[in-house]
Amino acid sequence: MAWSPNTWKTRFSLNIKGLPYKTVWVEYPDIEPLCKTIGATAAEKRRDGTPLYTLPVIHDPNTSAVLSDSAAIAQYLDKTYPDTPTLIPPHLDALTAAFEDAFWSVFEPGYGYIICAAMYDVLREGSRPFFRQTRDKVLGKPGEIEPGSEKRAQHWEKNRVGIHNIAKWLEMDGKDKLFFAGNDAGITYADITVAGFFMWFKKCCGEDSQEWADIRAWDGGRWKRFMEAFESFEVVDVGEELAL
Numbered sequence: 001m002a003w004s005p006n007t008w009k010t011r012f013s014l015n016i017k018g019l020p021y022k023t024v025w026v027e028y029p030d031i032e033p034l035c036k037t038i039g040a041t042a043a044e045k046r047r048d049g050t051p052l053y054t055l056p057v058i059h060d061p062n063t064s065a066v067l068s069d070s071a072a073i074a075q076y077l078d079k080t081y082p083d084t085p086t087l088i089p090p091h092l093d094a095l096t097a098a099f100e101d102a103f104w105s106v107f108e109p110g111y112g113y114i115i116c117a118a119m120y121d122v123l124r125e126g127s128r129p130f131f132r133q134t135r136d137k138v139l140g141k142p143g144e145i146e147p148g149s150e151k152r153a154q155h156w157e158k159n160r161v162g163i164h165n166i167a168k169w170l171e172m173d174g175k176d177k178l179f180f181a182g183n184d185a186g187i188t189y190a191d192i193t194v195a196g197f198f199m200w201f202k203k204c205c206g207e208d209s210q211e212w213a214d215i216r217a218w219d220g221g222r223w224k225r226f227m228e229a230f231e232s233f234e235v236v237d238v239g240e241e242l243a244l
Contacts, residue, residue: 002236003122003203008196009070009189010056013077015233016187017084021058023239027126028134030242031055035068037244043069070196071100074189087189092181099180099190103197106162110155113145114211118204156211160218166194167219178226187229195230198223 002011002023014021026034035042035053042051057068063080067073074087088096116135123131145152170177177183180190198215205211216224 001122001203003119003200004055005196005200006054006070007056008199009192010058010073011236012192012195012230012233013070013074013087013189015235016087016192017077017081019077019081019084021237023237024242025239026055026242027124028130029126030244033244034242038066040066040068043072071097071189074192085186087192089181089185089188092188092190096189100193103166103193106165108155108158108162111159111162114152114155114159115200115204117145118201118206118211122204156214160214163215163218163223167222170222178222178229191226195227198227199234202227 002008011023032053034040035057038057038059040053040057043054044052046052054068056070056073057066058073058076059066060076060080065076065080067076075093077084078087120128120131145155170180179185179187181188201209201215202212216227
């Protein structure tokens with residue numbers, strides 16, 4: 001199942017542009033070996049300075065290009081396939097880069113406990129031991145925040161406040177603006193960043209979950225309308241298993 005917010009950013013980018021692609025399903029322990037094998041650079045660094053290989057990664061057979069990091073991939077797709085919908089308008093490239101940092105800054109870390117517990121439940125067996133080992137080091141034990149607990153409710157309320165702050169950005173000009181570049185501009189990469197975050201909760205917590213119902217209801221139903229604009233782009237191909 002496709003659930004990661006970062007890989008969803010690239011999946012949305014490809015679907016919105018209408019570019020054909022094939023998904024290769026990769027388990028957590030195989031990400032670094034795969035990236036090294038195909039020549040994908042590490043998108044981030046760990047706290048100790050060592051390279052951190054992450055997904056998404058694309059290989060474009062038309063150009064032989066291999067790219068990592070969803071924002072860099074979006075820029076590449078715009079440049080290489082200019083006759084498709086633009087994800088990052090040239091005059092908004094700097095603001096789009098700043099937006100990603102600003103977006104994550106409105107959240108306090110507690111939401112991670114909630115989503116990581118939900119992520120573990122949807123992972124395949126090949127990824128579970130790796131995920132538990134690496135995430136417990138950072139977040140403690142996500143399962144300690146049980147549904148219905150006061151601590152969980154406190155973290156979820158802070159998540160609501162963070163998302164409400166993003167809604168206020170969209171309301172700065174006093175207009176009913178659904179997309180960050182304006183309704184006339186349609187979906188851009190800034191919107192995709194937010195949609196990827198919401199897909200994380202939709203897929204991991206479940207479409208019938210209270211968490212997903214909450215998100216859709218927040219800010220007067222703004223986010224329900226927002227995600228409805230992405231429904232036709234939630235296409236997931238069958239793909240194939242990784243063979244290293």
